[in-house]
Amino acid sequence: MKIVVAGTGYVGLVTGACLAHLGHSVTCVDTNKEKIELMKQGISPIYEPGLDEILKKNYEESRLDFTTDYKSVYKDADVIFIGVGTPEREDGSANLDYVYKASEQIAENVEKDCLVVVKSTVPIGTNDKVEEFLKEHLKNDVQIEVASNPEFLSQGTAVKDTLYSSRIVIGVKSDRARDTLREVYERFNQPIVVTNRRSAEMIKYASNDFLALKISFINEIANFCEIVGADVEDVANGMSYDPRIGDKFLKAGIGYGGSCFPKDTKALHWLANDNGYELKTIKATIEVNENQKYKLFRKAKQRFRSLKGMKVAILGLTFKPGTDDLRDAPSIPNVRRLLDEGAEIVAYDPVGEENFKKLFPTEITYVKTPEETLKDADAAFIFTEWNEIKSLHLNIYKELMNTPIIFDGRNCYKINDVEEKAIEYYSVGRKAILNLKEDAKSEAAMAIV
Ligand code: UDX
Numbered sequence: 001m002k003i004v005v006a007g008t009g010y011v012g013l014v015t016g017a018c019l020a021h022l023g024h025s026v027t028c029v030d031t032n033k034e035k036i037e038l039m040k041q042g043i044s045p046i047y048e049p050g051l052d053e054i055l056k057k058n059y060e061e062s063r064l065d066f067t068t069d070y071k072s073v074y075k076d077a078d079v080i081f082i083g084v085g086t087p088e089r090e091d092g093s094a095n096l097d098y099v100y101k102a103s104e105q106i107a108e109n110v111e112k113d114c115l116v117v118v119k120s121t122v123p124i125g126t127n128d129k130v131e132e133f134l135k136e137h138l139k140n141d142v143q144i145e146v147a148s149n150p151e152f153l154s155q156g157t158a159v160k161d162t163l164y165s166s167r168i169v170i171g172v173k174s175d176r177a178r179d180t181l182r183e184v185y186e187r188f189n190q191p192i193v194v195t196n197r198r199s200a201e202m203i204k205y206a207s208n209d210f211l212a213l214k215i216s217f218i219n220e221i222a223n224f225c226e227i228v229g230a231d232v233e234d235v236a237n238g239m240s241y242d243p244r245i246g247d248k249f250l251k252a253g254i255g256y257g258g259s260c261f262p263k264d265t266k267a268l269h270w271l272a273n274d275n276g277y278e279l280k281t282i283k284a285t286i287e288v289n290e291n292q293k294y295k296l297f298r299k300a301k302q303r304f305r306s307l308k309g310m311k312v313a314i315l316g317l318t319f320k321p322g323t324d325d326l327r328d329a330p331s332i333p334n335v336r337r338l339l340d341e342g343a344e345i346v347a348y349d350p351v352g353e354e355n356f357k358k359l360f361p362t363e364i365t366y367v368k369t370p371e372e373t374l375k376d377a378d379a380a381f382i383f384t385e386w387n388e389i390k391s392l393h394l395n396i397y398k399e400l401m402n403t404p405i406i407f408d409g410r411n412c413y414k415i416n417d418v419e420e421k422a423i424e425y426y427s428v429g430r431k432a433i434l435n436l437k438e439d440a441k442s443e444a445a446m447a448i449v
Contacts, residue, residue, distance in 0.1 A: 156322025171200020222429025316384025
């Protein structure tokens, strides 16, 4: 079976590499020549643990190839995966330009019957439209069918998530398409859910939006915990013993970011509106997340009144650990607000620095260790729970900072541990540790929701 993957972003590249790793002959197509050359050397254009190794191994063993020459590879492909991006439009809807561009190139070049598999996250009904579009634009007399096969990988664990995923979802119109995809995924040895194309498309959105909803729910509970004196970590733990609730995606913090949850919540909400229906839970999920992003900033404003001239240490820039991705990272709007306030920022992130520099090339100082960030700082903000940051001993803050005041957006430290130190500490959904002189206490923020 000859497999071609269009697009070498997170979805396309990881899919292509993993299919080759399990024995298929795969060619990944991208229009960017530099990216293709890099991948031929076994270098992944994205930071993703384990990806370089499988790119290199499968390229060297001739199961995986990369090209810009889509015309020659689409010609005799059996299965073509579309794994291109579907970014967010200004109104929240999904931009399908790349999906249609790839479809046009496929339609103009296929010379034998083939199955086109849409892996990109697309609005419900798109697979039907893509099939129509392909048929309209076919240049040769061939049979072409479209199947939906959404992707559930998380950044930072994308290779593992693909090779050992919880399920493979296949949305098809015919038994032939179903059997072809069963053959493609045979060696993955994972449960396969077969349904129609629209349900498969909906499974992807509903899964992501449900996880986002879970996060916004626990963040609201966290905000309320602060008001009534409960501890959200204990609350989430107590809830998690109920198997109907589980222990995942109940980590309170400064909101979800990344390339999927923000985009997919907005896209589904938009799509529902477009169909005359209001998805109220998703609307609330989006609103809560928007508000949650600025939680630390609000706490700091209440604590200091003015941040002008303060030296602020930023620990963590990426939207989560294990990735260099900054898409919708809460650090970005917070850094903007801190700069607007006149704060002087020194930032550390183990892998996100280069990408952050593209957004803030000169406005902030970048350093290579968390310790350098903290030196003489007046306040520290934790935006990402990297191990390098979580494992930083609390004594270091005391030793290096001008005033050890921490705003922890990811609840990296245990309240009991902080209480033992003379550190001022504000986190999410837990009591504030003031450790201040009596007269200063009234000035300090207790619970700012
Ligand atoms: C997500 C989905 O998990 C994945 O299945 C889908 O295919 C793509 O979107 P990803 O965006 O890589 O993956 O990251 P994920 O680990 O899900 O985290 C998303 C965001 O939620 C991060 O900003 C993270 O910090 C936040 N989060 C996650 C929380 O705030 N609390 C949690 O309990 C879990």
